[in-house]
Amino acid sequence: MRRPSDFCFAHFVVMAGLASGSWQVFFRVQRILLLSVIVLLPGTPLQAGDLKxxxxxxxxxxxxxxxxxxxxxxxxxxxxxxxxxxxxxxxxxxxxxxxxxxxxxxxxxxxxxxxxxxxxxxxxxxxxxxxxxxxxxxxxxxxxxxxxxxxxxxxx
Amino acid sequence: MKSLNTMVSLRYTAYKATVAVLSLLGPVNAPALEWRNGDWQVHGFLSQGFTYTDHNQVFGTSEDGSLDFREMGLNGSVKLLPNLLISAQGLYRDAGASDDMGTRLDFAQVDYSSPLLDSTLVLGVRGGRVKVPFGLYNDTRDVLSTRPSVLLPQSIYFDTLALRQAMISADGGVMYSRYTYGEHRFGLELMTAEPRDGTGGATVFLTGIPGAQGELGGRPMFIGRAAYEWMGGRGRLMFSIVDLDRDFRSASTVAPSGNIKVQYPLFSAQYNAEHWSLTGEYGWIDSQRKGFMPVTLKNTSENFYLQGEYRFTQAISGVLRYDVFHVDRNDRDGKSLSRMTGLPRHQFYARDLTTGVRWEFAHNFLLAADYHYINGTAWLNTTDNPDLLSGVGDSDWNLFTTMLSFRF
Known part of the structure; x- marks a missing residue:
């Protein structure tokens, strides 16, 4: 069911980057976010062998x-x-x-x-x-x- | 040096006592005290604190190390019907000159609620001696395990000042409602009660007359608290307000009678992640005293803190907080109040930087310690610190406090 995730808070970092007008920061944060999605998603345990x-x-x-x-x-x-x-x-x-x-x-x-x-x-x-x-x-x-x-x- | 020695020896005694208590209770995992499948329950808590300050006194003679901080409670609740709950708690508390009331009845109430609309809406009433619903921590503030640190942020939850007693519990009734809609939860509590401002020195505090003889009366106080919770409490927003309007009937010919009006709004916010929580509360106390002086005295304070907690493991967590109290928000450095009263400026503000740890070292046992660096003396108790009345007192001081607690 629902899984606690702090992911939504990452947007604040993006917004902070935008606000400061530093596009470099924005793109860097964006890249880290994308990367972490790619890295984290397959790692999210699906508990195939775990108890339901x-x-x-x-x-x-x-x-x-x-x-x-x-x-x-x-x-x-x-x-x-x-x-x-x-x-x-x-x-x-x-x-x-x-x-x-x-x-x-x-x-x-x-x-x-x-x-x-x-x-x-x-x-x-x-x-x-x-x-x-x-x-x-x-x-x-x-x-x-x-x-x-x-x-x-x-x-x- | 002498005080340091006393402190070390006191701490050693406390340590020995702890070891003794622990070896008695040992690894016994006592079952909860409950009967009839949990419909009858008994709970309690037992906490002993130690306070050390380098200047100024908090909870007894803390400059020599004080053990005058003790909180014990025992409560019982009985579910007579599925939605009818009766509960009562006795409390013993000692906190130097800040609390010398000893044993008292903390709450004794009947609570009835009714679920409606497919259980998404609950309406309820509670009556008797009820806890005052105010802010994030007021309802259970005497229980260490429900506090983020040994001492709560003093700008909002005064523990040394005599206003405390009137904020803990009162005789009256509460109407409440809770509504759940998906990930959103709304709560509303409205209370009207006779404040317990005749106890714990609250009369002196509210009137501002030293040694005031007489009685407070008038209309009951109104308290409201509205809460919004997102995702089961991941995010929490709250607004609380206390509205007090009391008449003071002086029993002495020297002191005049008068009227006191107090409004205390408080905004609270909290975000809870798996390993950390971020909490902040901001409020102000609007007060108006009429009849005690030729002019009506009006004042608005400023009270706020920002606090971060980090859970290193399930048993160990740390806290960092900055807590600010300005007696007059239009005079944050106390300059004009100092000129008016002749007292030093530091008596009109207190800025407290706190860091603390909590360790649940065994089931139901908690050890907490915090260190405070404080600039200002605004929330110090003048009975523990009589020098403050004559304008003496140190503006910059350090406070170390630790508490050992058992609950069930």
Whole structure:
């Protein structure tokens, strides 16, 4: 899905080059940008051999039909009930777990530190609860399946 | 030299205490305190700071090295219904003469929200003792892990001045809404509350009368915060405003009664990349004091900082910041205020260049340290620094502060 990229910010450098009227800088930056696209693109991991990430939930698939922004709101702990009014229970792996990092980046389009800081702000201002942390993918699958309204992620 | 020795020995004691605490808690990865699949949760934090300054005092007698900086909190939240949350937090805080209130009720609130329009819109209300929604850091500013450095930028988040208490939490209600549209997210919070300006020396600070005896009353304060987030918080823009209009009824025959009006608008911006964040906030405090002097006193300050953070690893990050406070934005070098009051110019500005590191050395443990080079004394506490009242005080000074924190 979405992949965090700082690429758009490169335009500021181009614009700065233009503004200063230095065409030499502009062309040099342009060349570096083009080169980096060529160099970076094939290097972008397509994870052919990696696990494919998927959302899991206790009802066996209602989360799959949610829009990506709704999924993001759920994992940021800013949405507490499913469309049918029942409670959402969010499960996550530890912040430094490779699958959690991938889920944050590839599924939610954010970095793990952003999730952590959002959860901290909720917990210590009393305006929300933290997600339940499980230690392994097996635990994740078990807990999500056995908890009504549970939602989490796994690799397959 | 003596103070350096004290500092070294204090640091050694702190180090020994840290080692002792760590060996007790050791590698135990304590599970979160939660029940009923996370519907009932208990969280807390425990932080101990150390402050050293070469001139001027911050949080106790910091010129000799001060351990008078402690923050502890314990909170519980219960989700009674899917969209009904009850939560409360007790807070103990000690920060030299800047905070001697000890234990207090930080928040105790009921929150109800309702998702609408396919869950893209959430409307909610919150009531009780609620945290003041202001800027990027105010809501959880007593928790080290939510701060970029040991000390927040003092131009905006005063920790030494008595205005602090009125900014932390208040008794009233908040209406809020959140709307998500693709990569765009909008939030709005509107609060009306009775400010806690009778506590923590806020009365003296607001009226400007030393040792003011009396009560502040009048209409409740209004606070608003509008936020825009792009790509789940990659980019964040915020506008917050506090509007305060209080009447002071003097209880003494010497000091007059009067009225204080304060408006504090604040603009905030943040960009979060994978390894770095860039943050800036700019605001001003517009104040008007009537009745205390033959003339109405009007003043507009200027408060801003620019801050860069870099995450070297997941556990270690660094921060660099330039933070500026001008008491009067039309008198940035304090020249005319100095002429008017007879006090040195450096009491009307403070420019703070800060560099700091944060190290999450074990799960839920954080060690942070920052070094500040400060020009000006505008945000220093006069109880910790009585010399300032008689015009003494050093305009250029250095501050080193470190804090060890555990949270769960």
């Amino acid at each position: 990430l998927r959302l899991i939930d206790s009802s066996g698939g209602q989360a799959q039909h949610l829009s990506s922004e709704t999924v993001r709101e759920i994992f940021f702990m800013r949405l507490s009930s499913w469309p049918d009014g029942s409670s959402i229970h969010v499960f996550v792996l530890p912040d430094n777990h490779p699958l959690h990092i991938r889920f944050a980046k590839e599924f939610l389009g954010v970095y793990p530190f952003q999730l952590r800081s959002a959860w901290d702000r909720l917990v210590y201002s009393g305006t929300g609860v933290a997600p339940t942390t499980v230690e392994s993918v097996e635990d994740m699958v078990k807990r999500v399946e056995s908890t009504p309204g549970g939602v989490g992620y796994a690799g397959e």
